[in-house]
Each structure stands twice: as C-alpha cells, then as structure tokens.
Amino acid sequence: MYYTQQEHHVGFWRRYLFSTDHKTIGLQYMITGLFMALLGGYLAYVFRMQLAYPNESVPGYGPVGPDAYNALVTMHGTIMIFWVAMPILVSGFGNYLVPLMLGADDMAFPRLNMCSYWTFLVSTLVLLASFFVPGGAMSGGWTAYPPLSARMDYTGVEWGGTLWILAVALEFASAFMGGINILATTLNMRTKGMTLYRMPIFVWMQNAANLIFMFSVGPLVAGALMLLADRTLGTGFFMPQQGGDPLLWQHLFWFFGHPEVYVLLLPSLGMVAEVITNFARKPIFGYRMIIYSVMASGILSFIVWAHHQFVSGINPRLAVGFSITTILISVPFAIIVFSFLATLWRGSIQFKTPMLFALGMLAEFLIGGVTGIHLGTTATDIYLHDTYFVVAHFHYTMFPVTFFGLFTGIYYWYPKMFGRMMSEKLGWLHFAVTFVAFNVIFIPLFRYGLAGHQRRIYDPSLFENLVPFQHLHVIATIGTIALLLGQIPFILNFFGSMKWGKKAERNPWNANTLEWQTPSPPGHGNFDVIPTVYRWPYEYSAPDREEDWCPQSLAPATAKGVKHV
Amino acid sequence: MSRKSYINIYVILLVSVLVSALLSYFGHTKLALVGIFTVALIKATLVLAFYMHLKTEQRWVRWMLGSAVACLVILFVGLIPDIVHVYGRMGG
Amino acid sequence: MSEAQAATMDRYEVPSVVTGRMGMWWFLASEIVIFGGALVCYLLSRWHHPDWAESAAHTNEVIGLINTVVLLTSSLTMVLAHDAIHHAQPKRALRLMGVTVLLGVCFLGLKALEYTHEIQEGYTPLKNLFWSYYYFLTGLHALHIVAGLVAIVTVMRGLAKGKNSQRVEYVGIYWHFVDVVWIFLFPLLYLAPKI
Numbered sequence: 064m065y066y067t068q069q070e071h072h073v074g075f076w077r078r079y080l081f082s083t084d085h086k087t088i089g090l091q092y093m094i095t096g097l098f099m100a101l102l103g104g105y106l107a108y109v110f111r112m113q114l115a116y117p118n119e120s121v122p123g124y125g126p127v128g129p130d131a132y133n134a135l136v137t138m139h140g141t142i143m144i145f146w147v148a149m150p151i152l153v154s155g156f157g158n159y160l161v162p163l164m165l166g167a168d169d170m171a172f173p174r175l176n177m178c179s180y181w182t183f184l185v186s187t188l189v190l191l192a193s194f195f196v197p198g199g200a201m202s203g204g205w206t207a208y209p210p211l212s213a214r215m216d217y218t219g220v221e222w223g224g225t226l227w228i229l230a231v232a233l234e235f236a237s238a239f240m241g242g243i244n245i246l247a248t249t250l251n252m253r254t255k256g257m258t259l260y261r262m263p264i265f266v267w268m269q270n271a272a273n274l275i276f277m278f279s280v281g282p283l284v285a286g287a288l289m290l291l292a293d294r295t296l297g298t299g300f301f302m303p304q305q306g307g308d309p310l311l312w313q314h315l316f317w318f319f320g321h322p323e324v325y326v327l328l329l330p331s332l333g334m335v336a337e338v339i340t341n342f343a344r345k346p347i348f349g350y351r352m353i354i355y356s357v358m359a360s361g362i363l364s365f366i367v368w369a370h371h372q373f374v375s376g377i378n379p380r381l382a383v384g385f386s387i388t389t390i391l392i393s394v395p396f397a398i399i400v401f402s403f404l405a406t407l408w409r410g411s412i413q414f415k416t417p418m419l420f421a422l423g424m425l426a427e428f429l430i431g432g433v434t435g436i437h438l439g440t441t442a443t444d445i446y447l448h449d450t451y452f453v454v455a456h457f458h459y460t461m462f463p464v465t466f467f468g469l470f471t472g473i474y475y476w477y478p479k480m481f482g483r484m485m486s487e488k489l490g491w492l493h494f495a496v497t498f499v500a501f502n503v504i505f506i507p508l509f510r511y512g513l514a515g516h517q518r519r520i521y522d523p524s525l526f527e528n529l530v531p532f533q534h535l536h537v538i539a540t541i542g543t544i545a546l547l548l549g550q551i552p553f554i555l556n557f558f559g560s561m562k563w564g565k566k567a568e569r570n571p572w573n574a575n576t577l578e579w580q581t582p583s584p585p586g587h588g589n590f591d592v593i594p595t596v597y598r599w600p601y602e603y604s605a606p607d608r609e610e611d612w613c614p615q616s617l618a619p620a621t622a623k624g625v626k627h628v
Numbered sequence: 629m630s631r632k633s634y635i636n637i638y639v640i641l642l643v644s645v646l647v648s649a650l651l652s653y654f655g656h657t658k659l660a661l662v663g664i665f666t667v668a669l670i671k672a673t674l675v676l677a678f679y680m681h682l683k684t685e686q687r688w689v690r691w692m693l694g695s696a697v698a699c700l701v702i703l704f705v706g707l708i709p710d711i712v713h714v715y716g717r718m719g720g
Numbered sequence: 721m722s723e724a725q726a727a728t729m730d731r732y733e734v735p736s737v738v739t740g741r742m743g744m745w746w747f748l749a750s751e752i753v754i755f756g757g758a759l760v761c762y763l764l765s766r767w768h769h770p771d772w773a774e775s776a777a778h779t780n781e782v783i784g785l786i787n788t789v790v791l792l793t794s795s796l797t798m799v800l801a802h803d804a805i806h807h808a809q810p811k812r813a814l815r816l817m818g819v820t821v822l823l824g825v826c827f828l829g830l831k832a833l834e835y836t837h838e839i840q841e842g843y844t845p846l847k848n849l850f851w852s853y854y855y856f857l858t859g860l861h862a863l864h865i866v867a868g869l870v871a872i873v874t875v876m877r878g879l880a881k882g883k884n885s886q887r888v889e890y891v892g893i894y895w896h897f898v899d900v901v902w903i904f905l906f907p908l909l910y911l912a913p914k915i
Contacts, residue, residue: 167732171739243746250742251735258733277746278699281753285761289856298845298852300761306769306849308714311761314707365702378709593731631803638796645788649781652911660915664907671903679799680896686736689745696749700756704763711764 083173084587088180089159090480093473095187096151099142100466104547106139110521115533115540117522130219132521133202138194140205141227144323145234146187148465152330153276154183154241156472157269159480161245163578163585164263166254166594166616171247179240186233193226201227204519206316209301209309213293228291235280242273254577256596261615263576263600264353268333271357272326275364279322286315313375317368324460325364328428329357331468332399335421338475339403341574342418343410344611346601349402356395356402363392373444382441389439396432400425411604411611415572416490417475423498424467431459434509449519452512455505462501470497470553477557478571482583483564489556496549503542507535573612575600580616629678637678644671744890748897751864755901758860762853762908772850776913778843779854783834784910787827788902794823795899798872798892805888810879813888817876820895824869831862854909861905864898 082088105123112119113127113135120126127135162170170176193200198221203212207227215221249270253262289300290312299305301312340347347353369377369385403425412418434456437443447453470493477485511532516523523529523536570579577596581589594616602613648667651660677683682690737745766772801816835855838844845855868891875891878884 172743175743239747239750242750243743246746247739247743250737251732251739253733254731255733277750278696278753281696281750281755282700282703282757282760284754285758285860288758288860289761292845292852292856296845298856299849300852300856306765308711308765308768310710311707311764314703314710315757315761318703318706365699366706369706378713381706381709629803631800634796634799634803638792641792642789645785645792648907648911649785652781652907652914655915657915661912664911664915668903668907672900675795675896675900675903679795679899680893689737689742692745693749693752696752697756699753700760703757704760707760707764708767712768714768 083177085158085162085170088176089155091180092150093155096147099146103139103142106135110135111540111543115537117524129521134200137202137204138200148327151469157245161269164266164576166577167252168588170244172244175240176244179237182233183237186230189226190230193223196222198223209312213301228287232287242277245269245273254594261596261599264336265333267354268329271361272329275322275361276326279319282315283319313372317371321368322364328464331464334472335424338417338421338471339406340601341572342413343407344603345406345410346603348405353399353402356398360395367392370439373441374448386441417471419494420467420471424463427463450512451508451516455508455512458505478567479583481561482567483560484567485556485560489552493552500542500546500549504539507539511535575612575614637674641671740890744893775850779910780834781910783830784906787830788906790823790827791899791902794820795896798895802889802892805885817872821869821872868895868898
C-alpha cells in the first residue's frame with residue numbers, strides 16, 4: 064500500500080499499527096470509525112424492528128424488552144457521535160489531509176498523534192466491553208441525565224454505565240491530543256508561501272472545529288468525573304437528596320453538546336467546499352465571508368446550549384435569551400450555505416460521485432437546519448421536545464454531516480489514499496439508495512413527531528394515540544433495512560477498487576490543493592518536491608488561463624494570466 | 629528576566645499569602661472576602677506574567693487563554709439562574 | 721535553537737511561537753476549561769448552599785498555608801531552573817529541578833497527612849456534598865501534581881544526557897499552571913470559610 068522514499072525499513076508493526084505517520088493514523092481512525100458505523104447501524108436496525116413489529120423477536124438479535132431497547136438507542140447515539148462522526152470527520156480526515164494541504168511533512172507532534180489514536184482504540188475497546196458485562200450496556204440515553212445515570216440500581220446497569228463514562232472520557236482525551244496537533248501544525252508548519260488566507264477552507268474548518276471542541280468539553284470532563292463518583296462512590300453531585308442538582312449535569316452536558324454538533328459539521332462542510340469548487344470548476348464564493356461566518360458561529364455556539372433544556376424547568380428568562388441566540392446562529396450558517404450555492408451557480412458541474420454526496424449533504428442538511436428553527440423557538444419546542452420531530456431534525460443534520468460528508472471525502476480522496484480510482488457506477492448506485500432510503504426513514508418521523516409521538520418508548524402499540532401511526536414505523540424500518548443494504552455497493556467498491564480499480568495518477572480530479580501534488584499514495588514525508596505556494600486554492604476557470612485549474616504551487620512564470628491573492 | 633526579579637516576585641507572593649491569611653483570620657465582612665480573592669488574582673497574574681512569561685509572549689496566546697476563561701465566565705453566568713436561584717425544587 | 725528548529729525555519733512559514741511551547745499553551749487552555757469547569761460547579765453549588773460554611777470551617781488552613789508556601793517556592797525553583805538553562809548552566813538547572821520535585825513531594829505528603837486526619841475526624845468524601853467537592857477539587861489538583869512531577873523527572877533525565885533543554889521551559893509552564901490553580905483553591909477552600 065505505501066512505499067517509503069528513504070532507506071527507511073520499518074517492520075509490519077511499526078508501519079501499520081504503531082505508526083507515527085499522520086496518513087496511517089488518519090486511516091486507522093477512519094477504518095475504526097467505519098467499523099463502528101456498521102455496529103451503530105446494526106443497533107438501529109434492531110430497535111427499528113422492535114418499533115415496527117413490537118414484541119416480535121428481531122432476526123439477528125432476539126426479543127427486545129424495554130431495558131434492552133433503552134440500551135440500544137443509548138449506544139446507537141453514543142457510537143454514532145463519538146465513535147463514528149468524531150473519529151472519521153475530525154480525527155481521520157483531519158489527520159490525513161491537514162499536513163498534506165499545508166505542504167507539511169507530518170503533524171507537529173507525531174508521537175502524540177500515535178498516542179491519540181491508541182487512546183481512541185482503547186476507548187473503543189472499553190465501549191465494546193460494556194456490551195458484555197453483567198447488566199449490559201449503558202441505557203440512560205446518550206445524554207446520561209442523572210439521577211437515572213447517577214445510581215446503578217435505577218437502571219440495573221452496573222459496569223456498563225461506568226465503562227461508558229470511562230470510554231467517553233478516553234475519547235475526549237484522544238480528541239484533545241488530536242486538537243493540539245492540528246492547531247500547532249496549522250500555525251507552525253505551513254509551507255513557504257502558504258499564508259493563513261491561502262489555506263483551503265477545509266483547514267480553516269478543522270481548526271475551528273478543534274478550537275470549539277477544546278473550549279467546550281472541559282466542564283463536561285469535570286462533570287463526567289463527578290458522575291463517575293456518584294455512580295461508584297455514592298457521592299451526591301447530581302442527587303437532590305444529597306444537595307446536588309441534576310440540572311447541573313444537563314447544563315454541563317449541553318454546554319459541550321451543542322458546540323459538539325458544530326465540531327462535527329465544520330469538517331464536513333470543509334470537505335463539501337473542496338469538492339464543490341472542484342466539480343463546479345469555480346472558485347469558492349465568499350472565501351473570507353465563509354471564514355468569518357465560521358468564527359461567528361463558533362462564538363455563538365457557546366451561548367445557545369440551553370435550547371436543549373427548554374422543558375427541564377429552567378428559568379424562563381434564560382429560555383428567552385437562548386431562544387434568541389439560537390435563531391441568531393442560523394444566520395452565519397445560512398451565509399455559508401448560500402456561499403456554497405453561489406459557488407455552484409453558473410459552474411460547469413460534473414456529477415461525479417463525490418459531487419453527488421456533497422450536493423446531497425447540502426440539500427438534506429438544509430432541511431435539518433430549517434427544522435431547527437421550530438425547536439429553537441421556545442413556544443413550539445415546548446410541544447415538540449422529546450417527540451420524534453427532534454429525532455428527525457437531528458438525523459437530517461447529523462446523518463448528512465456524518466455519512467454524506469464521509470462519503471464525499473472518501474470518494475474524493477480515495478485515489479490519493481490508495482492510488483486507485485473507485486467505480487463511478489457503484490458510486491452512483493450507492494448514492495441513489497442511500498439518498499432515497501434516508502428520506503424514507505426520516506420523513507415519517509417528522510410526521511408522527513408532529514403528531515406528538517414521544518421518544519424513547521420501546522413499544523408504541525401500548526399507546527392508543529400512537530397506534531394510527533404504526534404504518535409509518537414500518538415504512539421507516541423498511542427504509543432502515545434498505546439503507547443498510549445500500550451500503551453493500553460501497554463496501555464492495557471500497558475494497559474491490561483497492562485491487563481492481565484503475566491506477567490513479569497524482570491529480571485525477573485536476574485539483575488545486577497541495578495534497579494532489581504528491582504521489583498517490585504519498586510516501587513517508589509526503590512531498591518528493593517541497594512545494595512553495597503562490598496563490599489561493601480556488602483558481603478554477605480563470606478567464607486568462609488555458610487550463611480551468613491552477614495548482615497552488617505552480618510557479619507564476621509558467622502560469623499564464625491573472626494573479627490572485 | 630533576571631534571577632533577582634524572580635526572587636523579588638517570590639517575596640511579593642509570600643507576603644500576599646500572609647496578607648490573605650491574616651485577612652481571613654481577622655476580617656469578618658464581605659470586604660475581607662473580596663480582599664482575599666483580589667489577592668489571589670494578583671498572585672495568579674504575577675505567576676502568569678513573570679514566571680510563565682506571558683508578559684513577553686505573543687499577544688494571541690494571551691487572547692487565547694483569555695477566551696478559555698471567557699467560556700468559563702459564560703458557563704458561570706448562564707448557570708446562576710438555574711443552580712443558585714432555584715425555586716421549589718426538591719432538596720433545593 | 722536546536723538543529724531541528726533551524727531546519728524548520730527554512731522549510732515552513734516562520735512560526736510566531738515555537739512549536740513545543742505552543743503545544744503546551746494549547747494543552748493548558750484545555751486544562752483551564754477542565755479545572756475551571758470543576759471550579760464553576762463548586763462556586764455555583766457553594767453559592768447555593770450557604771449552610772456549607774459550617775462544614776468548610778473544618779478544613780485545615782495551617783496545612784493549607786504551608787502547602788501554599790511549598791508550592792510557591794517550587795514555582796520559584798522551577799523558574800530559576802529555566803533561567804539557568806537560559807544561561808547555559810544545565811547542572812544548576814538539574815539541581816533546581818530536583819528541589820522542585822522535592823517540594824512537590826512535600827506538598828503531596830502534607831496533603832496525605834491532611835486527608836488522613838480529616839478522614840479520621842469523619843470528614844470523608846461522603847460526609848456531605850461540600851466534602852465531596854473538597855476531595856474532588858484537591859484530588860484532581862493532586863493528580864496534576866503527580867503528573868507534573870513525572871514530567872519534570874522525565875525532562876531531568878533527558879537533560880542529564882544533554883538532550884532537549886528547551887523542555888525545561890515547557891514543563892515549567894505546566895508546573896506554574898498547577899501552582900496557579902492552587903492559588904485559587906487555597907482561598908476558596910481554606911480561607912473564605914474562615915471569614
């Protein structure tokens with residue numbers, strides 16, 4: 064898979080397992096994340112089967128009781144956010160691409176990087192172990208609200224909950240280490256000529272995401288230690304009887320939880336930006352405006368969190384403030400999305416697979432975004448909170464961000480990572496099924512959520528008012544199965560192309576960013592010719608040029624025409 | 629910074645500790661409370677500025693650390709209505 | 721600067737802060753939010769529970785005061801160690817770092833004595849929520865002291881072999897941070913309740 068450029072013979076273990084090379088580490092994160100995605104998807108299949116056909120044994124699992132249901136939805140959410148989205152979007156693509164896009168040899172702290180992946184792997188194993196301990200896996204919701212989560216006898220889950228907290232804490236530690244690396248690399252390891260305003264949007268997004276993560280997760284780490292103490296030692300940090308306050312946890316959790324969704328969104332938007340500029344053969348519209356909007360939304364993301372707590376008994380004065388800031392935060396994101404649309408306008412659009420997923424991401428995310436307004440407005444949220452409307456909303460944001468985003472990235476950068484081209488036909492099929500199936504699952508959820516269907520109940524047939532909507536449960540479940548089956552073309556494509564795909568040259572997409580100047584795949588040290596940067600990355604379809612693209616590192620003497628920033 | 633300056637700062641720090649200890653023993657008012665935390669802030673500033681050399685560090689580092697503190701202030705202020713001033717919640 | 725640093729000056733855009741120190745600042749930023757988060761929780765809960773004053777009066781301000789002096793002194797020795805490196809005196813730096821470690825161990829020893837005494841008096845982490853917070857905050861701080869001592873010893877070992885003298889500054893910055901946290905914990909947990 065890789066070749067080394069220097070006389071640098073490392074054994075199998077050092078090269079593939081204990082590597083300090085950012086590319087290997089990035090792939091390790093991605094592969095672990097993809098594996099966990101299969102697990103998360105399987106969990107969704109099981110509980111969706113229970114919802115569609117209550118109390119019938121689920122093929123490939125068995126009967127699902129109320130406790131099992133709670134554990135399934137808890138672990139599905141936890142895995143998808145912390146073991147799929149974070150490692151693939153932030154750590155995986157971040158590690159792989161940022162040094163390459165900056166023209167660097169590796170990350171600033173390669174050994175810390177390796178440590179961060181291994182911490183992440185340990186966290187994964189701890190989480191997987193929690194499925195097999197007596198009492199089973201954590202079942203208090205991915206939000207782990209106390210008092211339910213603070214006392215083992217409230218759920219009957221003993222080790223499972225404790226391991227869950229430990230796993231999440233280790234995952235946070237891993238993300239911290241990664242964040243330090245990305246920020247230090249971006250500030251100190253840009254190749255000559257790469258000023259900050261010549262960096263690809265993806266790099267800006269990665270840095271913003273890691274900054275937001277670092278500044279928001281701290282209080283939750285403290286809170287998690289307190290929750291751990293409550294569970295294992297019997298302290299009362301969140302127990303009312305002992306003077307503690309369950310609402311304190313909620314605030315600590317959402318103070319992080321809300322910025323976290325932007326931590327996931329930004330790298331995904333970054334990948335979409337790189338892909339749409341390339342496949343529209345147009346410069347990005349509003350480069351600086353996008354960057355400033357990202358900064359604004361990053362700052363705003365710290366003052367919207369309690370919109371998750373409108374019905375928790377929070378002070379109504381607080382609620383009004385948070386409602387206003389929540390509506391306000393849609394502005395910078397709208398600017399970003401509209402800038403992307405303006406980028407596409409009058410472009411020469413090529414419907415290659417990465418572009419399909421990028422466009423799909425934007426379209427679906429838009430729906431998710433606008434339904435957020437209903438939830439950000441206190442008055443409507445009071446009705447919609449804890450209904451499936453919320454579930455539909457966050458899946459219309461999180462699924463495009465995570466899955467359409469990672470597919471955009473994989474289809475686009477696969478030639479660089481593995482030196483082969485993926486099949487376009489299989490890619491189109493994968494996109495078509497994924498896109499349709501996803502909507503088949505979640506449009507019904509908007510419908511019955513609006514009708515008042517509450518979340519987190521294992522058997523809707525027990526509720527008279529929900530029985531008329533049972534057919535929608537069946538539709539959503541059929542969609543789930545279709546979605547999971549629809550990933551088979553991707554898996555075949557991913558592994559098959561490694562062996563039988565057409566060999567990829569350095570720059571199969573005629574792209575401008577620096578990673579496309581390296582061999583496919585890049586060797587240790589990345590660049591056989593150290594690049595110097597002369598322009599920004601979006602010099603597409605410049606009127607005075609012969610080619611409709613112009614790499615950042617192409618010297619001006621050989622490049623004809625207009626000089627840009 | 630010279631060795632002598634470091635030692636001078638150290639003496640100021642020691643004196644400050646003594647002052648705050650005395651304040652806590654002999655003060656009985658809110659003013660004493662304000663006093664000991666002001667002293668703490670001064671001590672922290674001295675260590676940050678001169679021992680950690682923040683005074684001569686790049687400006688963005690100070691702003692970055694300040695932003696971290698700002699997040700904490702937001703958290704604190706945002707939680708006061710819910711954690712400090714609770715009405716009628718069990719155990720509250 | 722080291723050879724590696726000189727090499728990077730030609731390869732990359734000139735950095736504003738040297739990478740090693742910058743890494744430490746980013747790390748401290750995250751530590752600020754973690755410790756600060758814990759402190760915010762304590763402050764809010766303390767404000768909400770005026771009745772904690774009675775419990776808080778039982779913290780041992782004498783040991784607290786001694787420990788504060790111990791930690792401040794260790795900060796002095798640590799910054800003098802950095803100063804020694806600056807003046808190309810690695811042996812002096814090693815001695816000063818050795819004293820720093822000794823003082824750190826002293827701090828932990830006194831803390832252990834303090835905890836033992838408090839537990840014997842019945843002030844365990846489960847006695848009430850104030851004591852839970854007390855052990856949580858001081859315990860978290862003590863863990864950071866342990867980590868700091870391990871880091872300092874690691875740097876000392878490298879320095880004794882003549883390597884990586886620039887790390888003295890970085891580990892020093894971390895050590896001062898642990899001191900700053902204590903500068904706030906001391907009045908919060910020991911002095912304020914006595915007023």
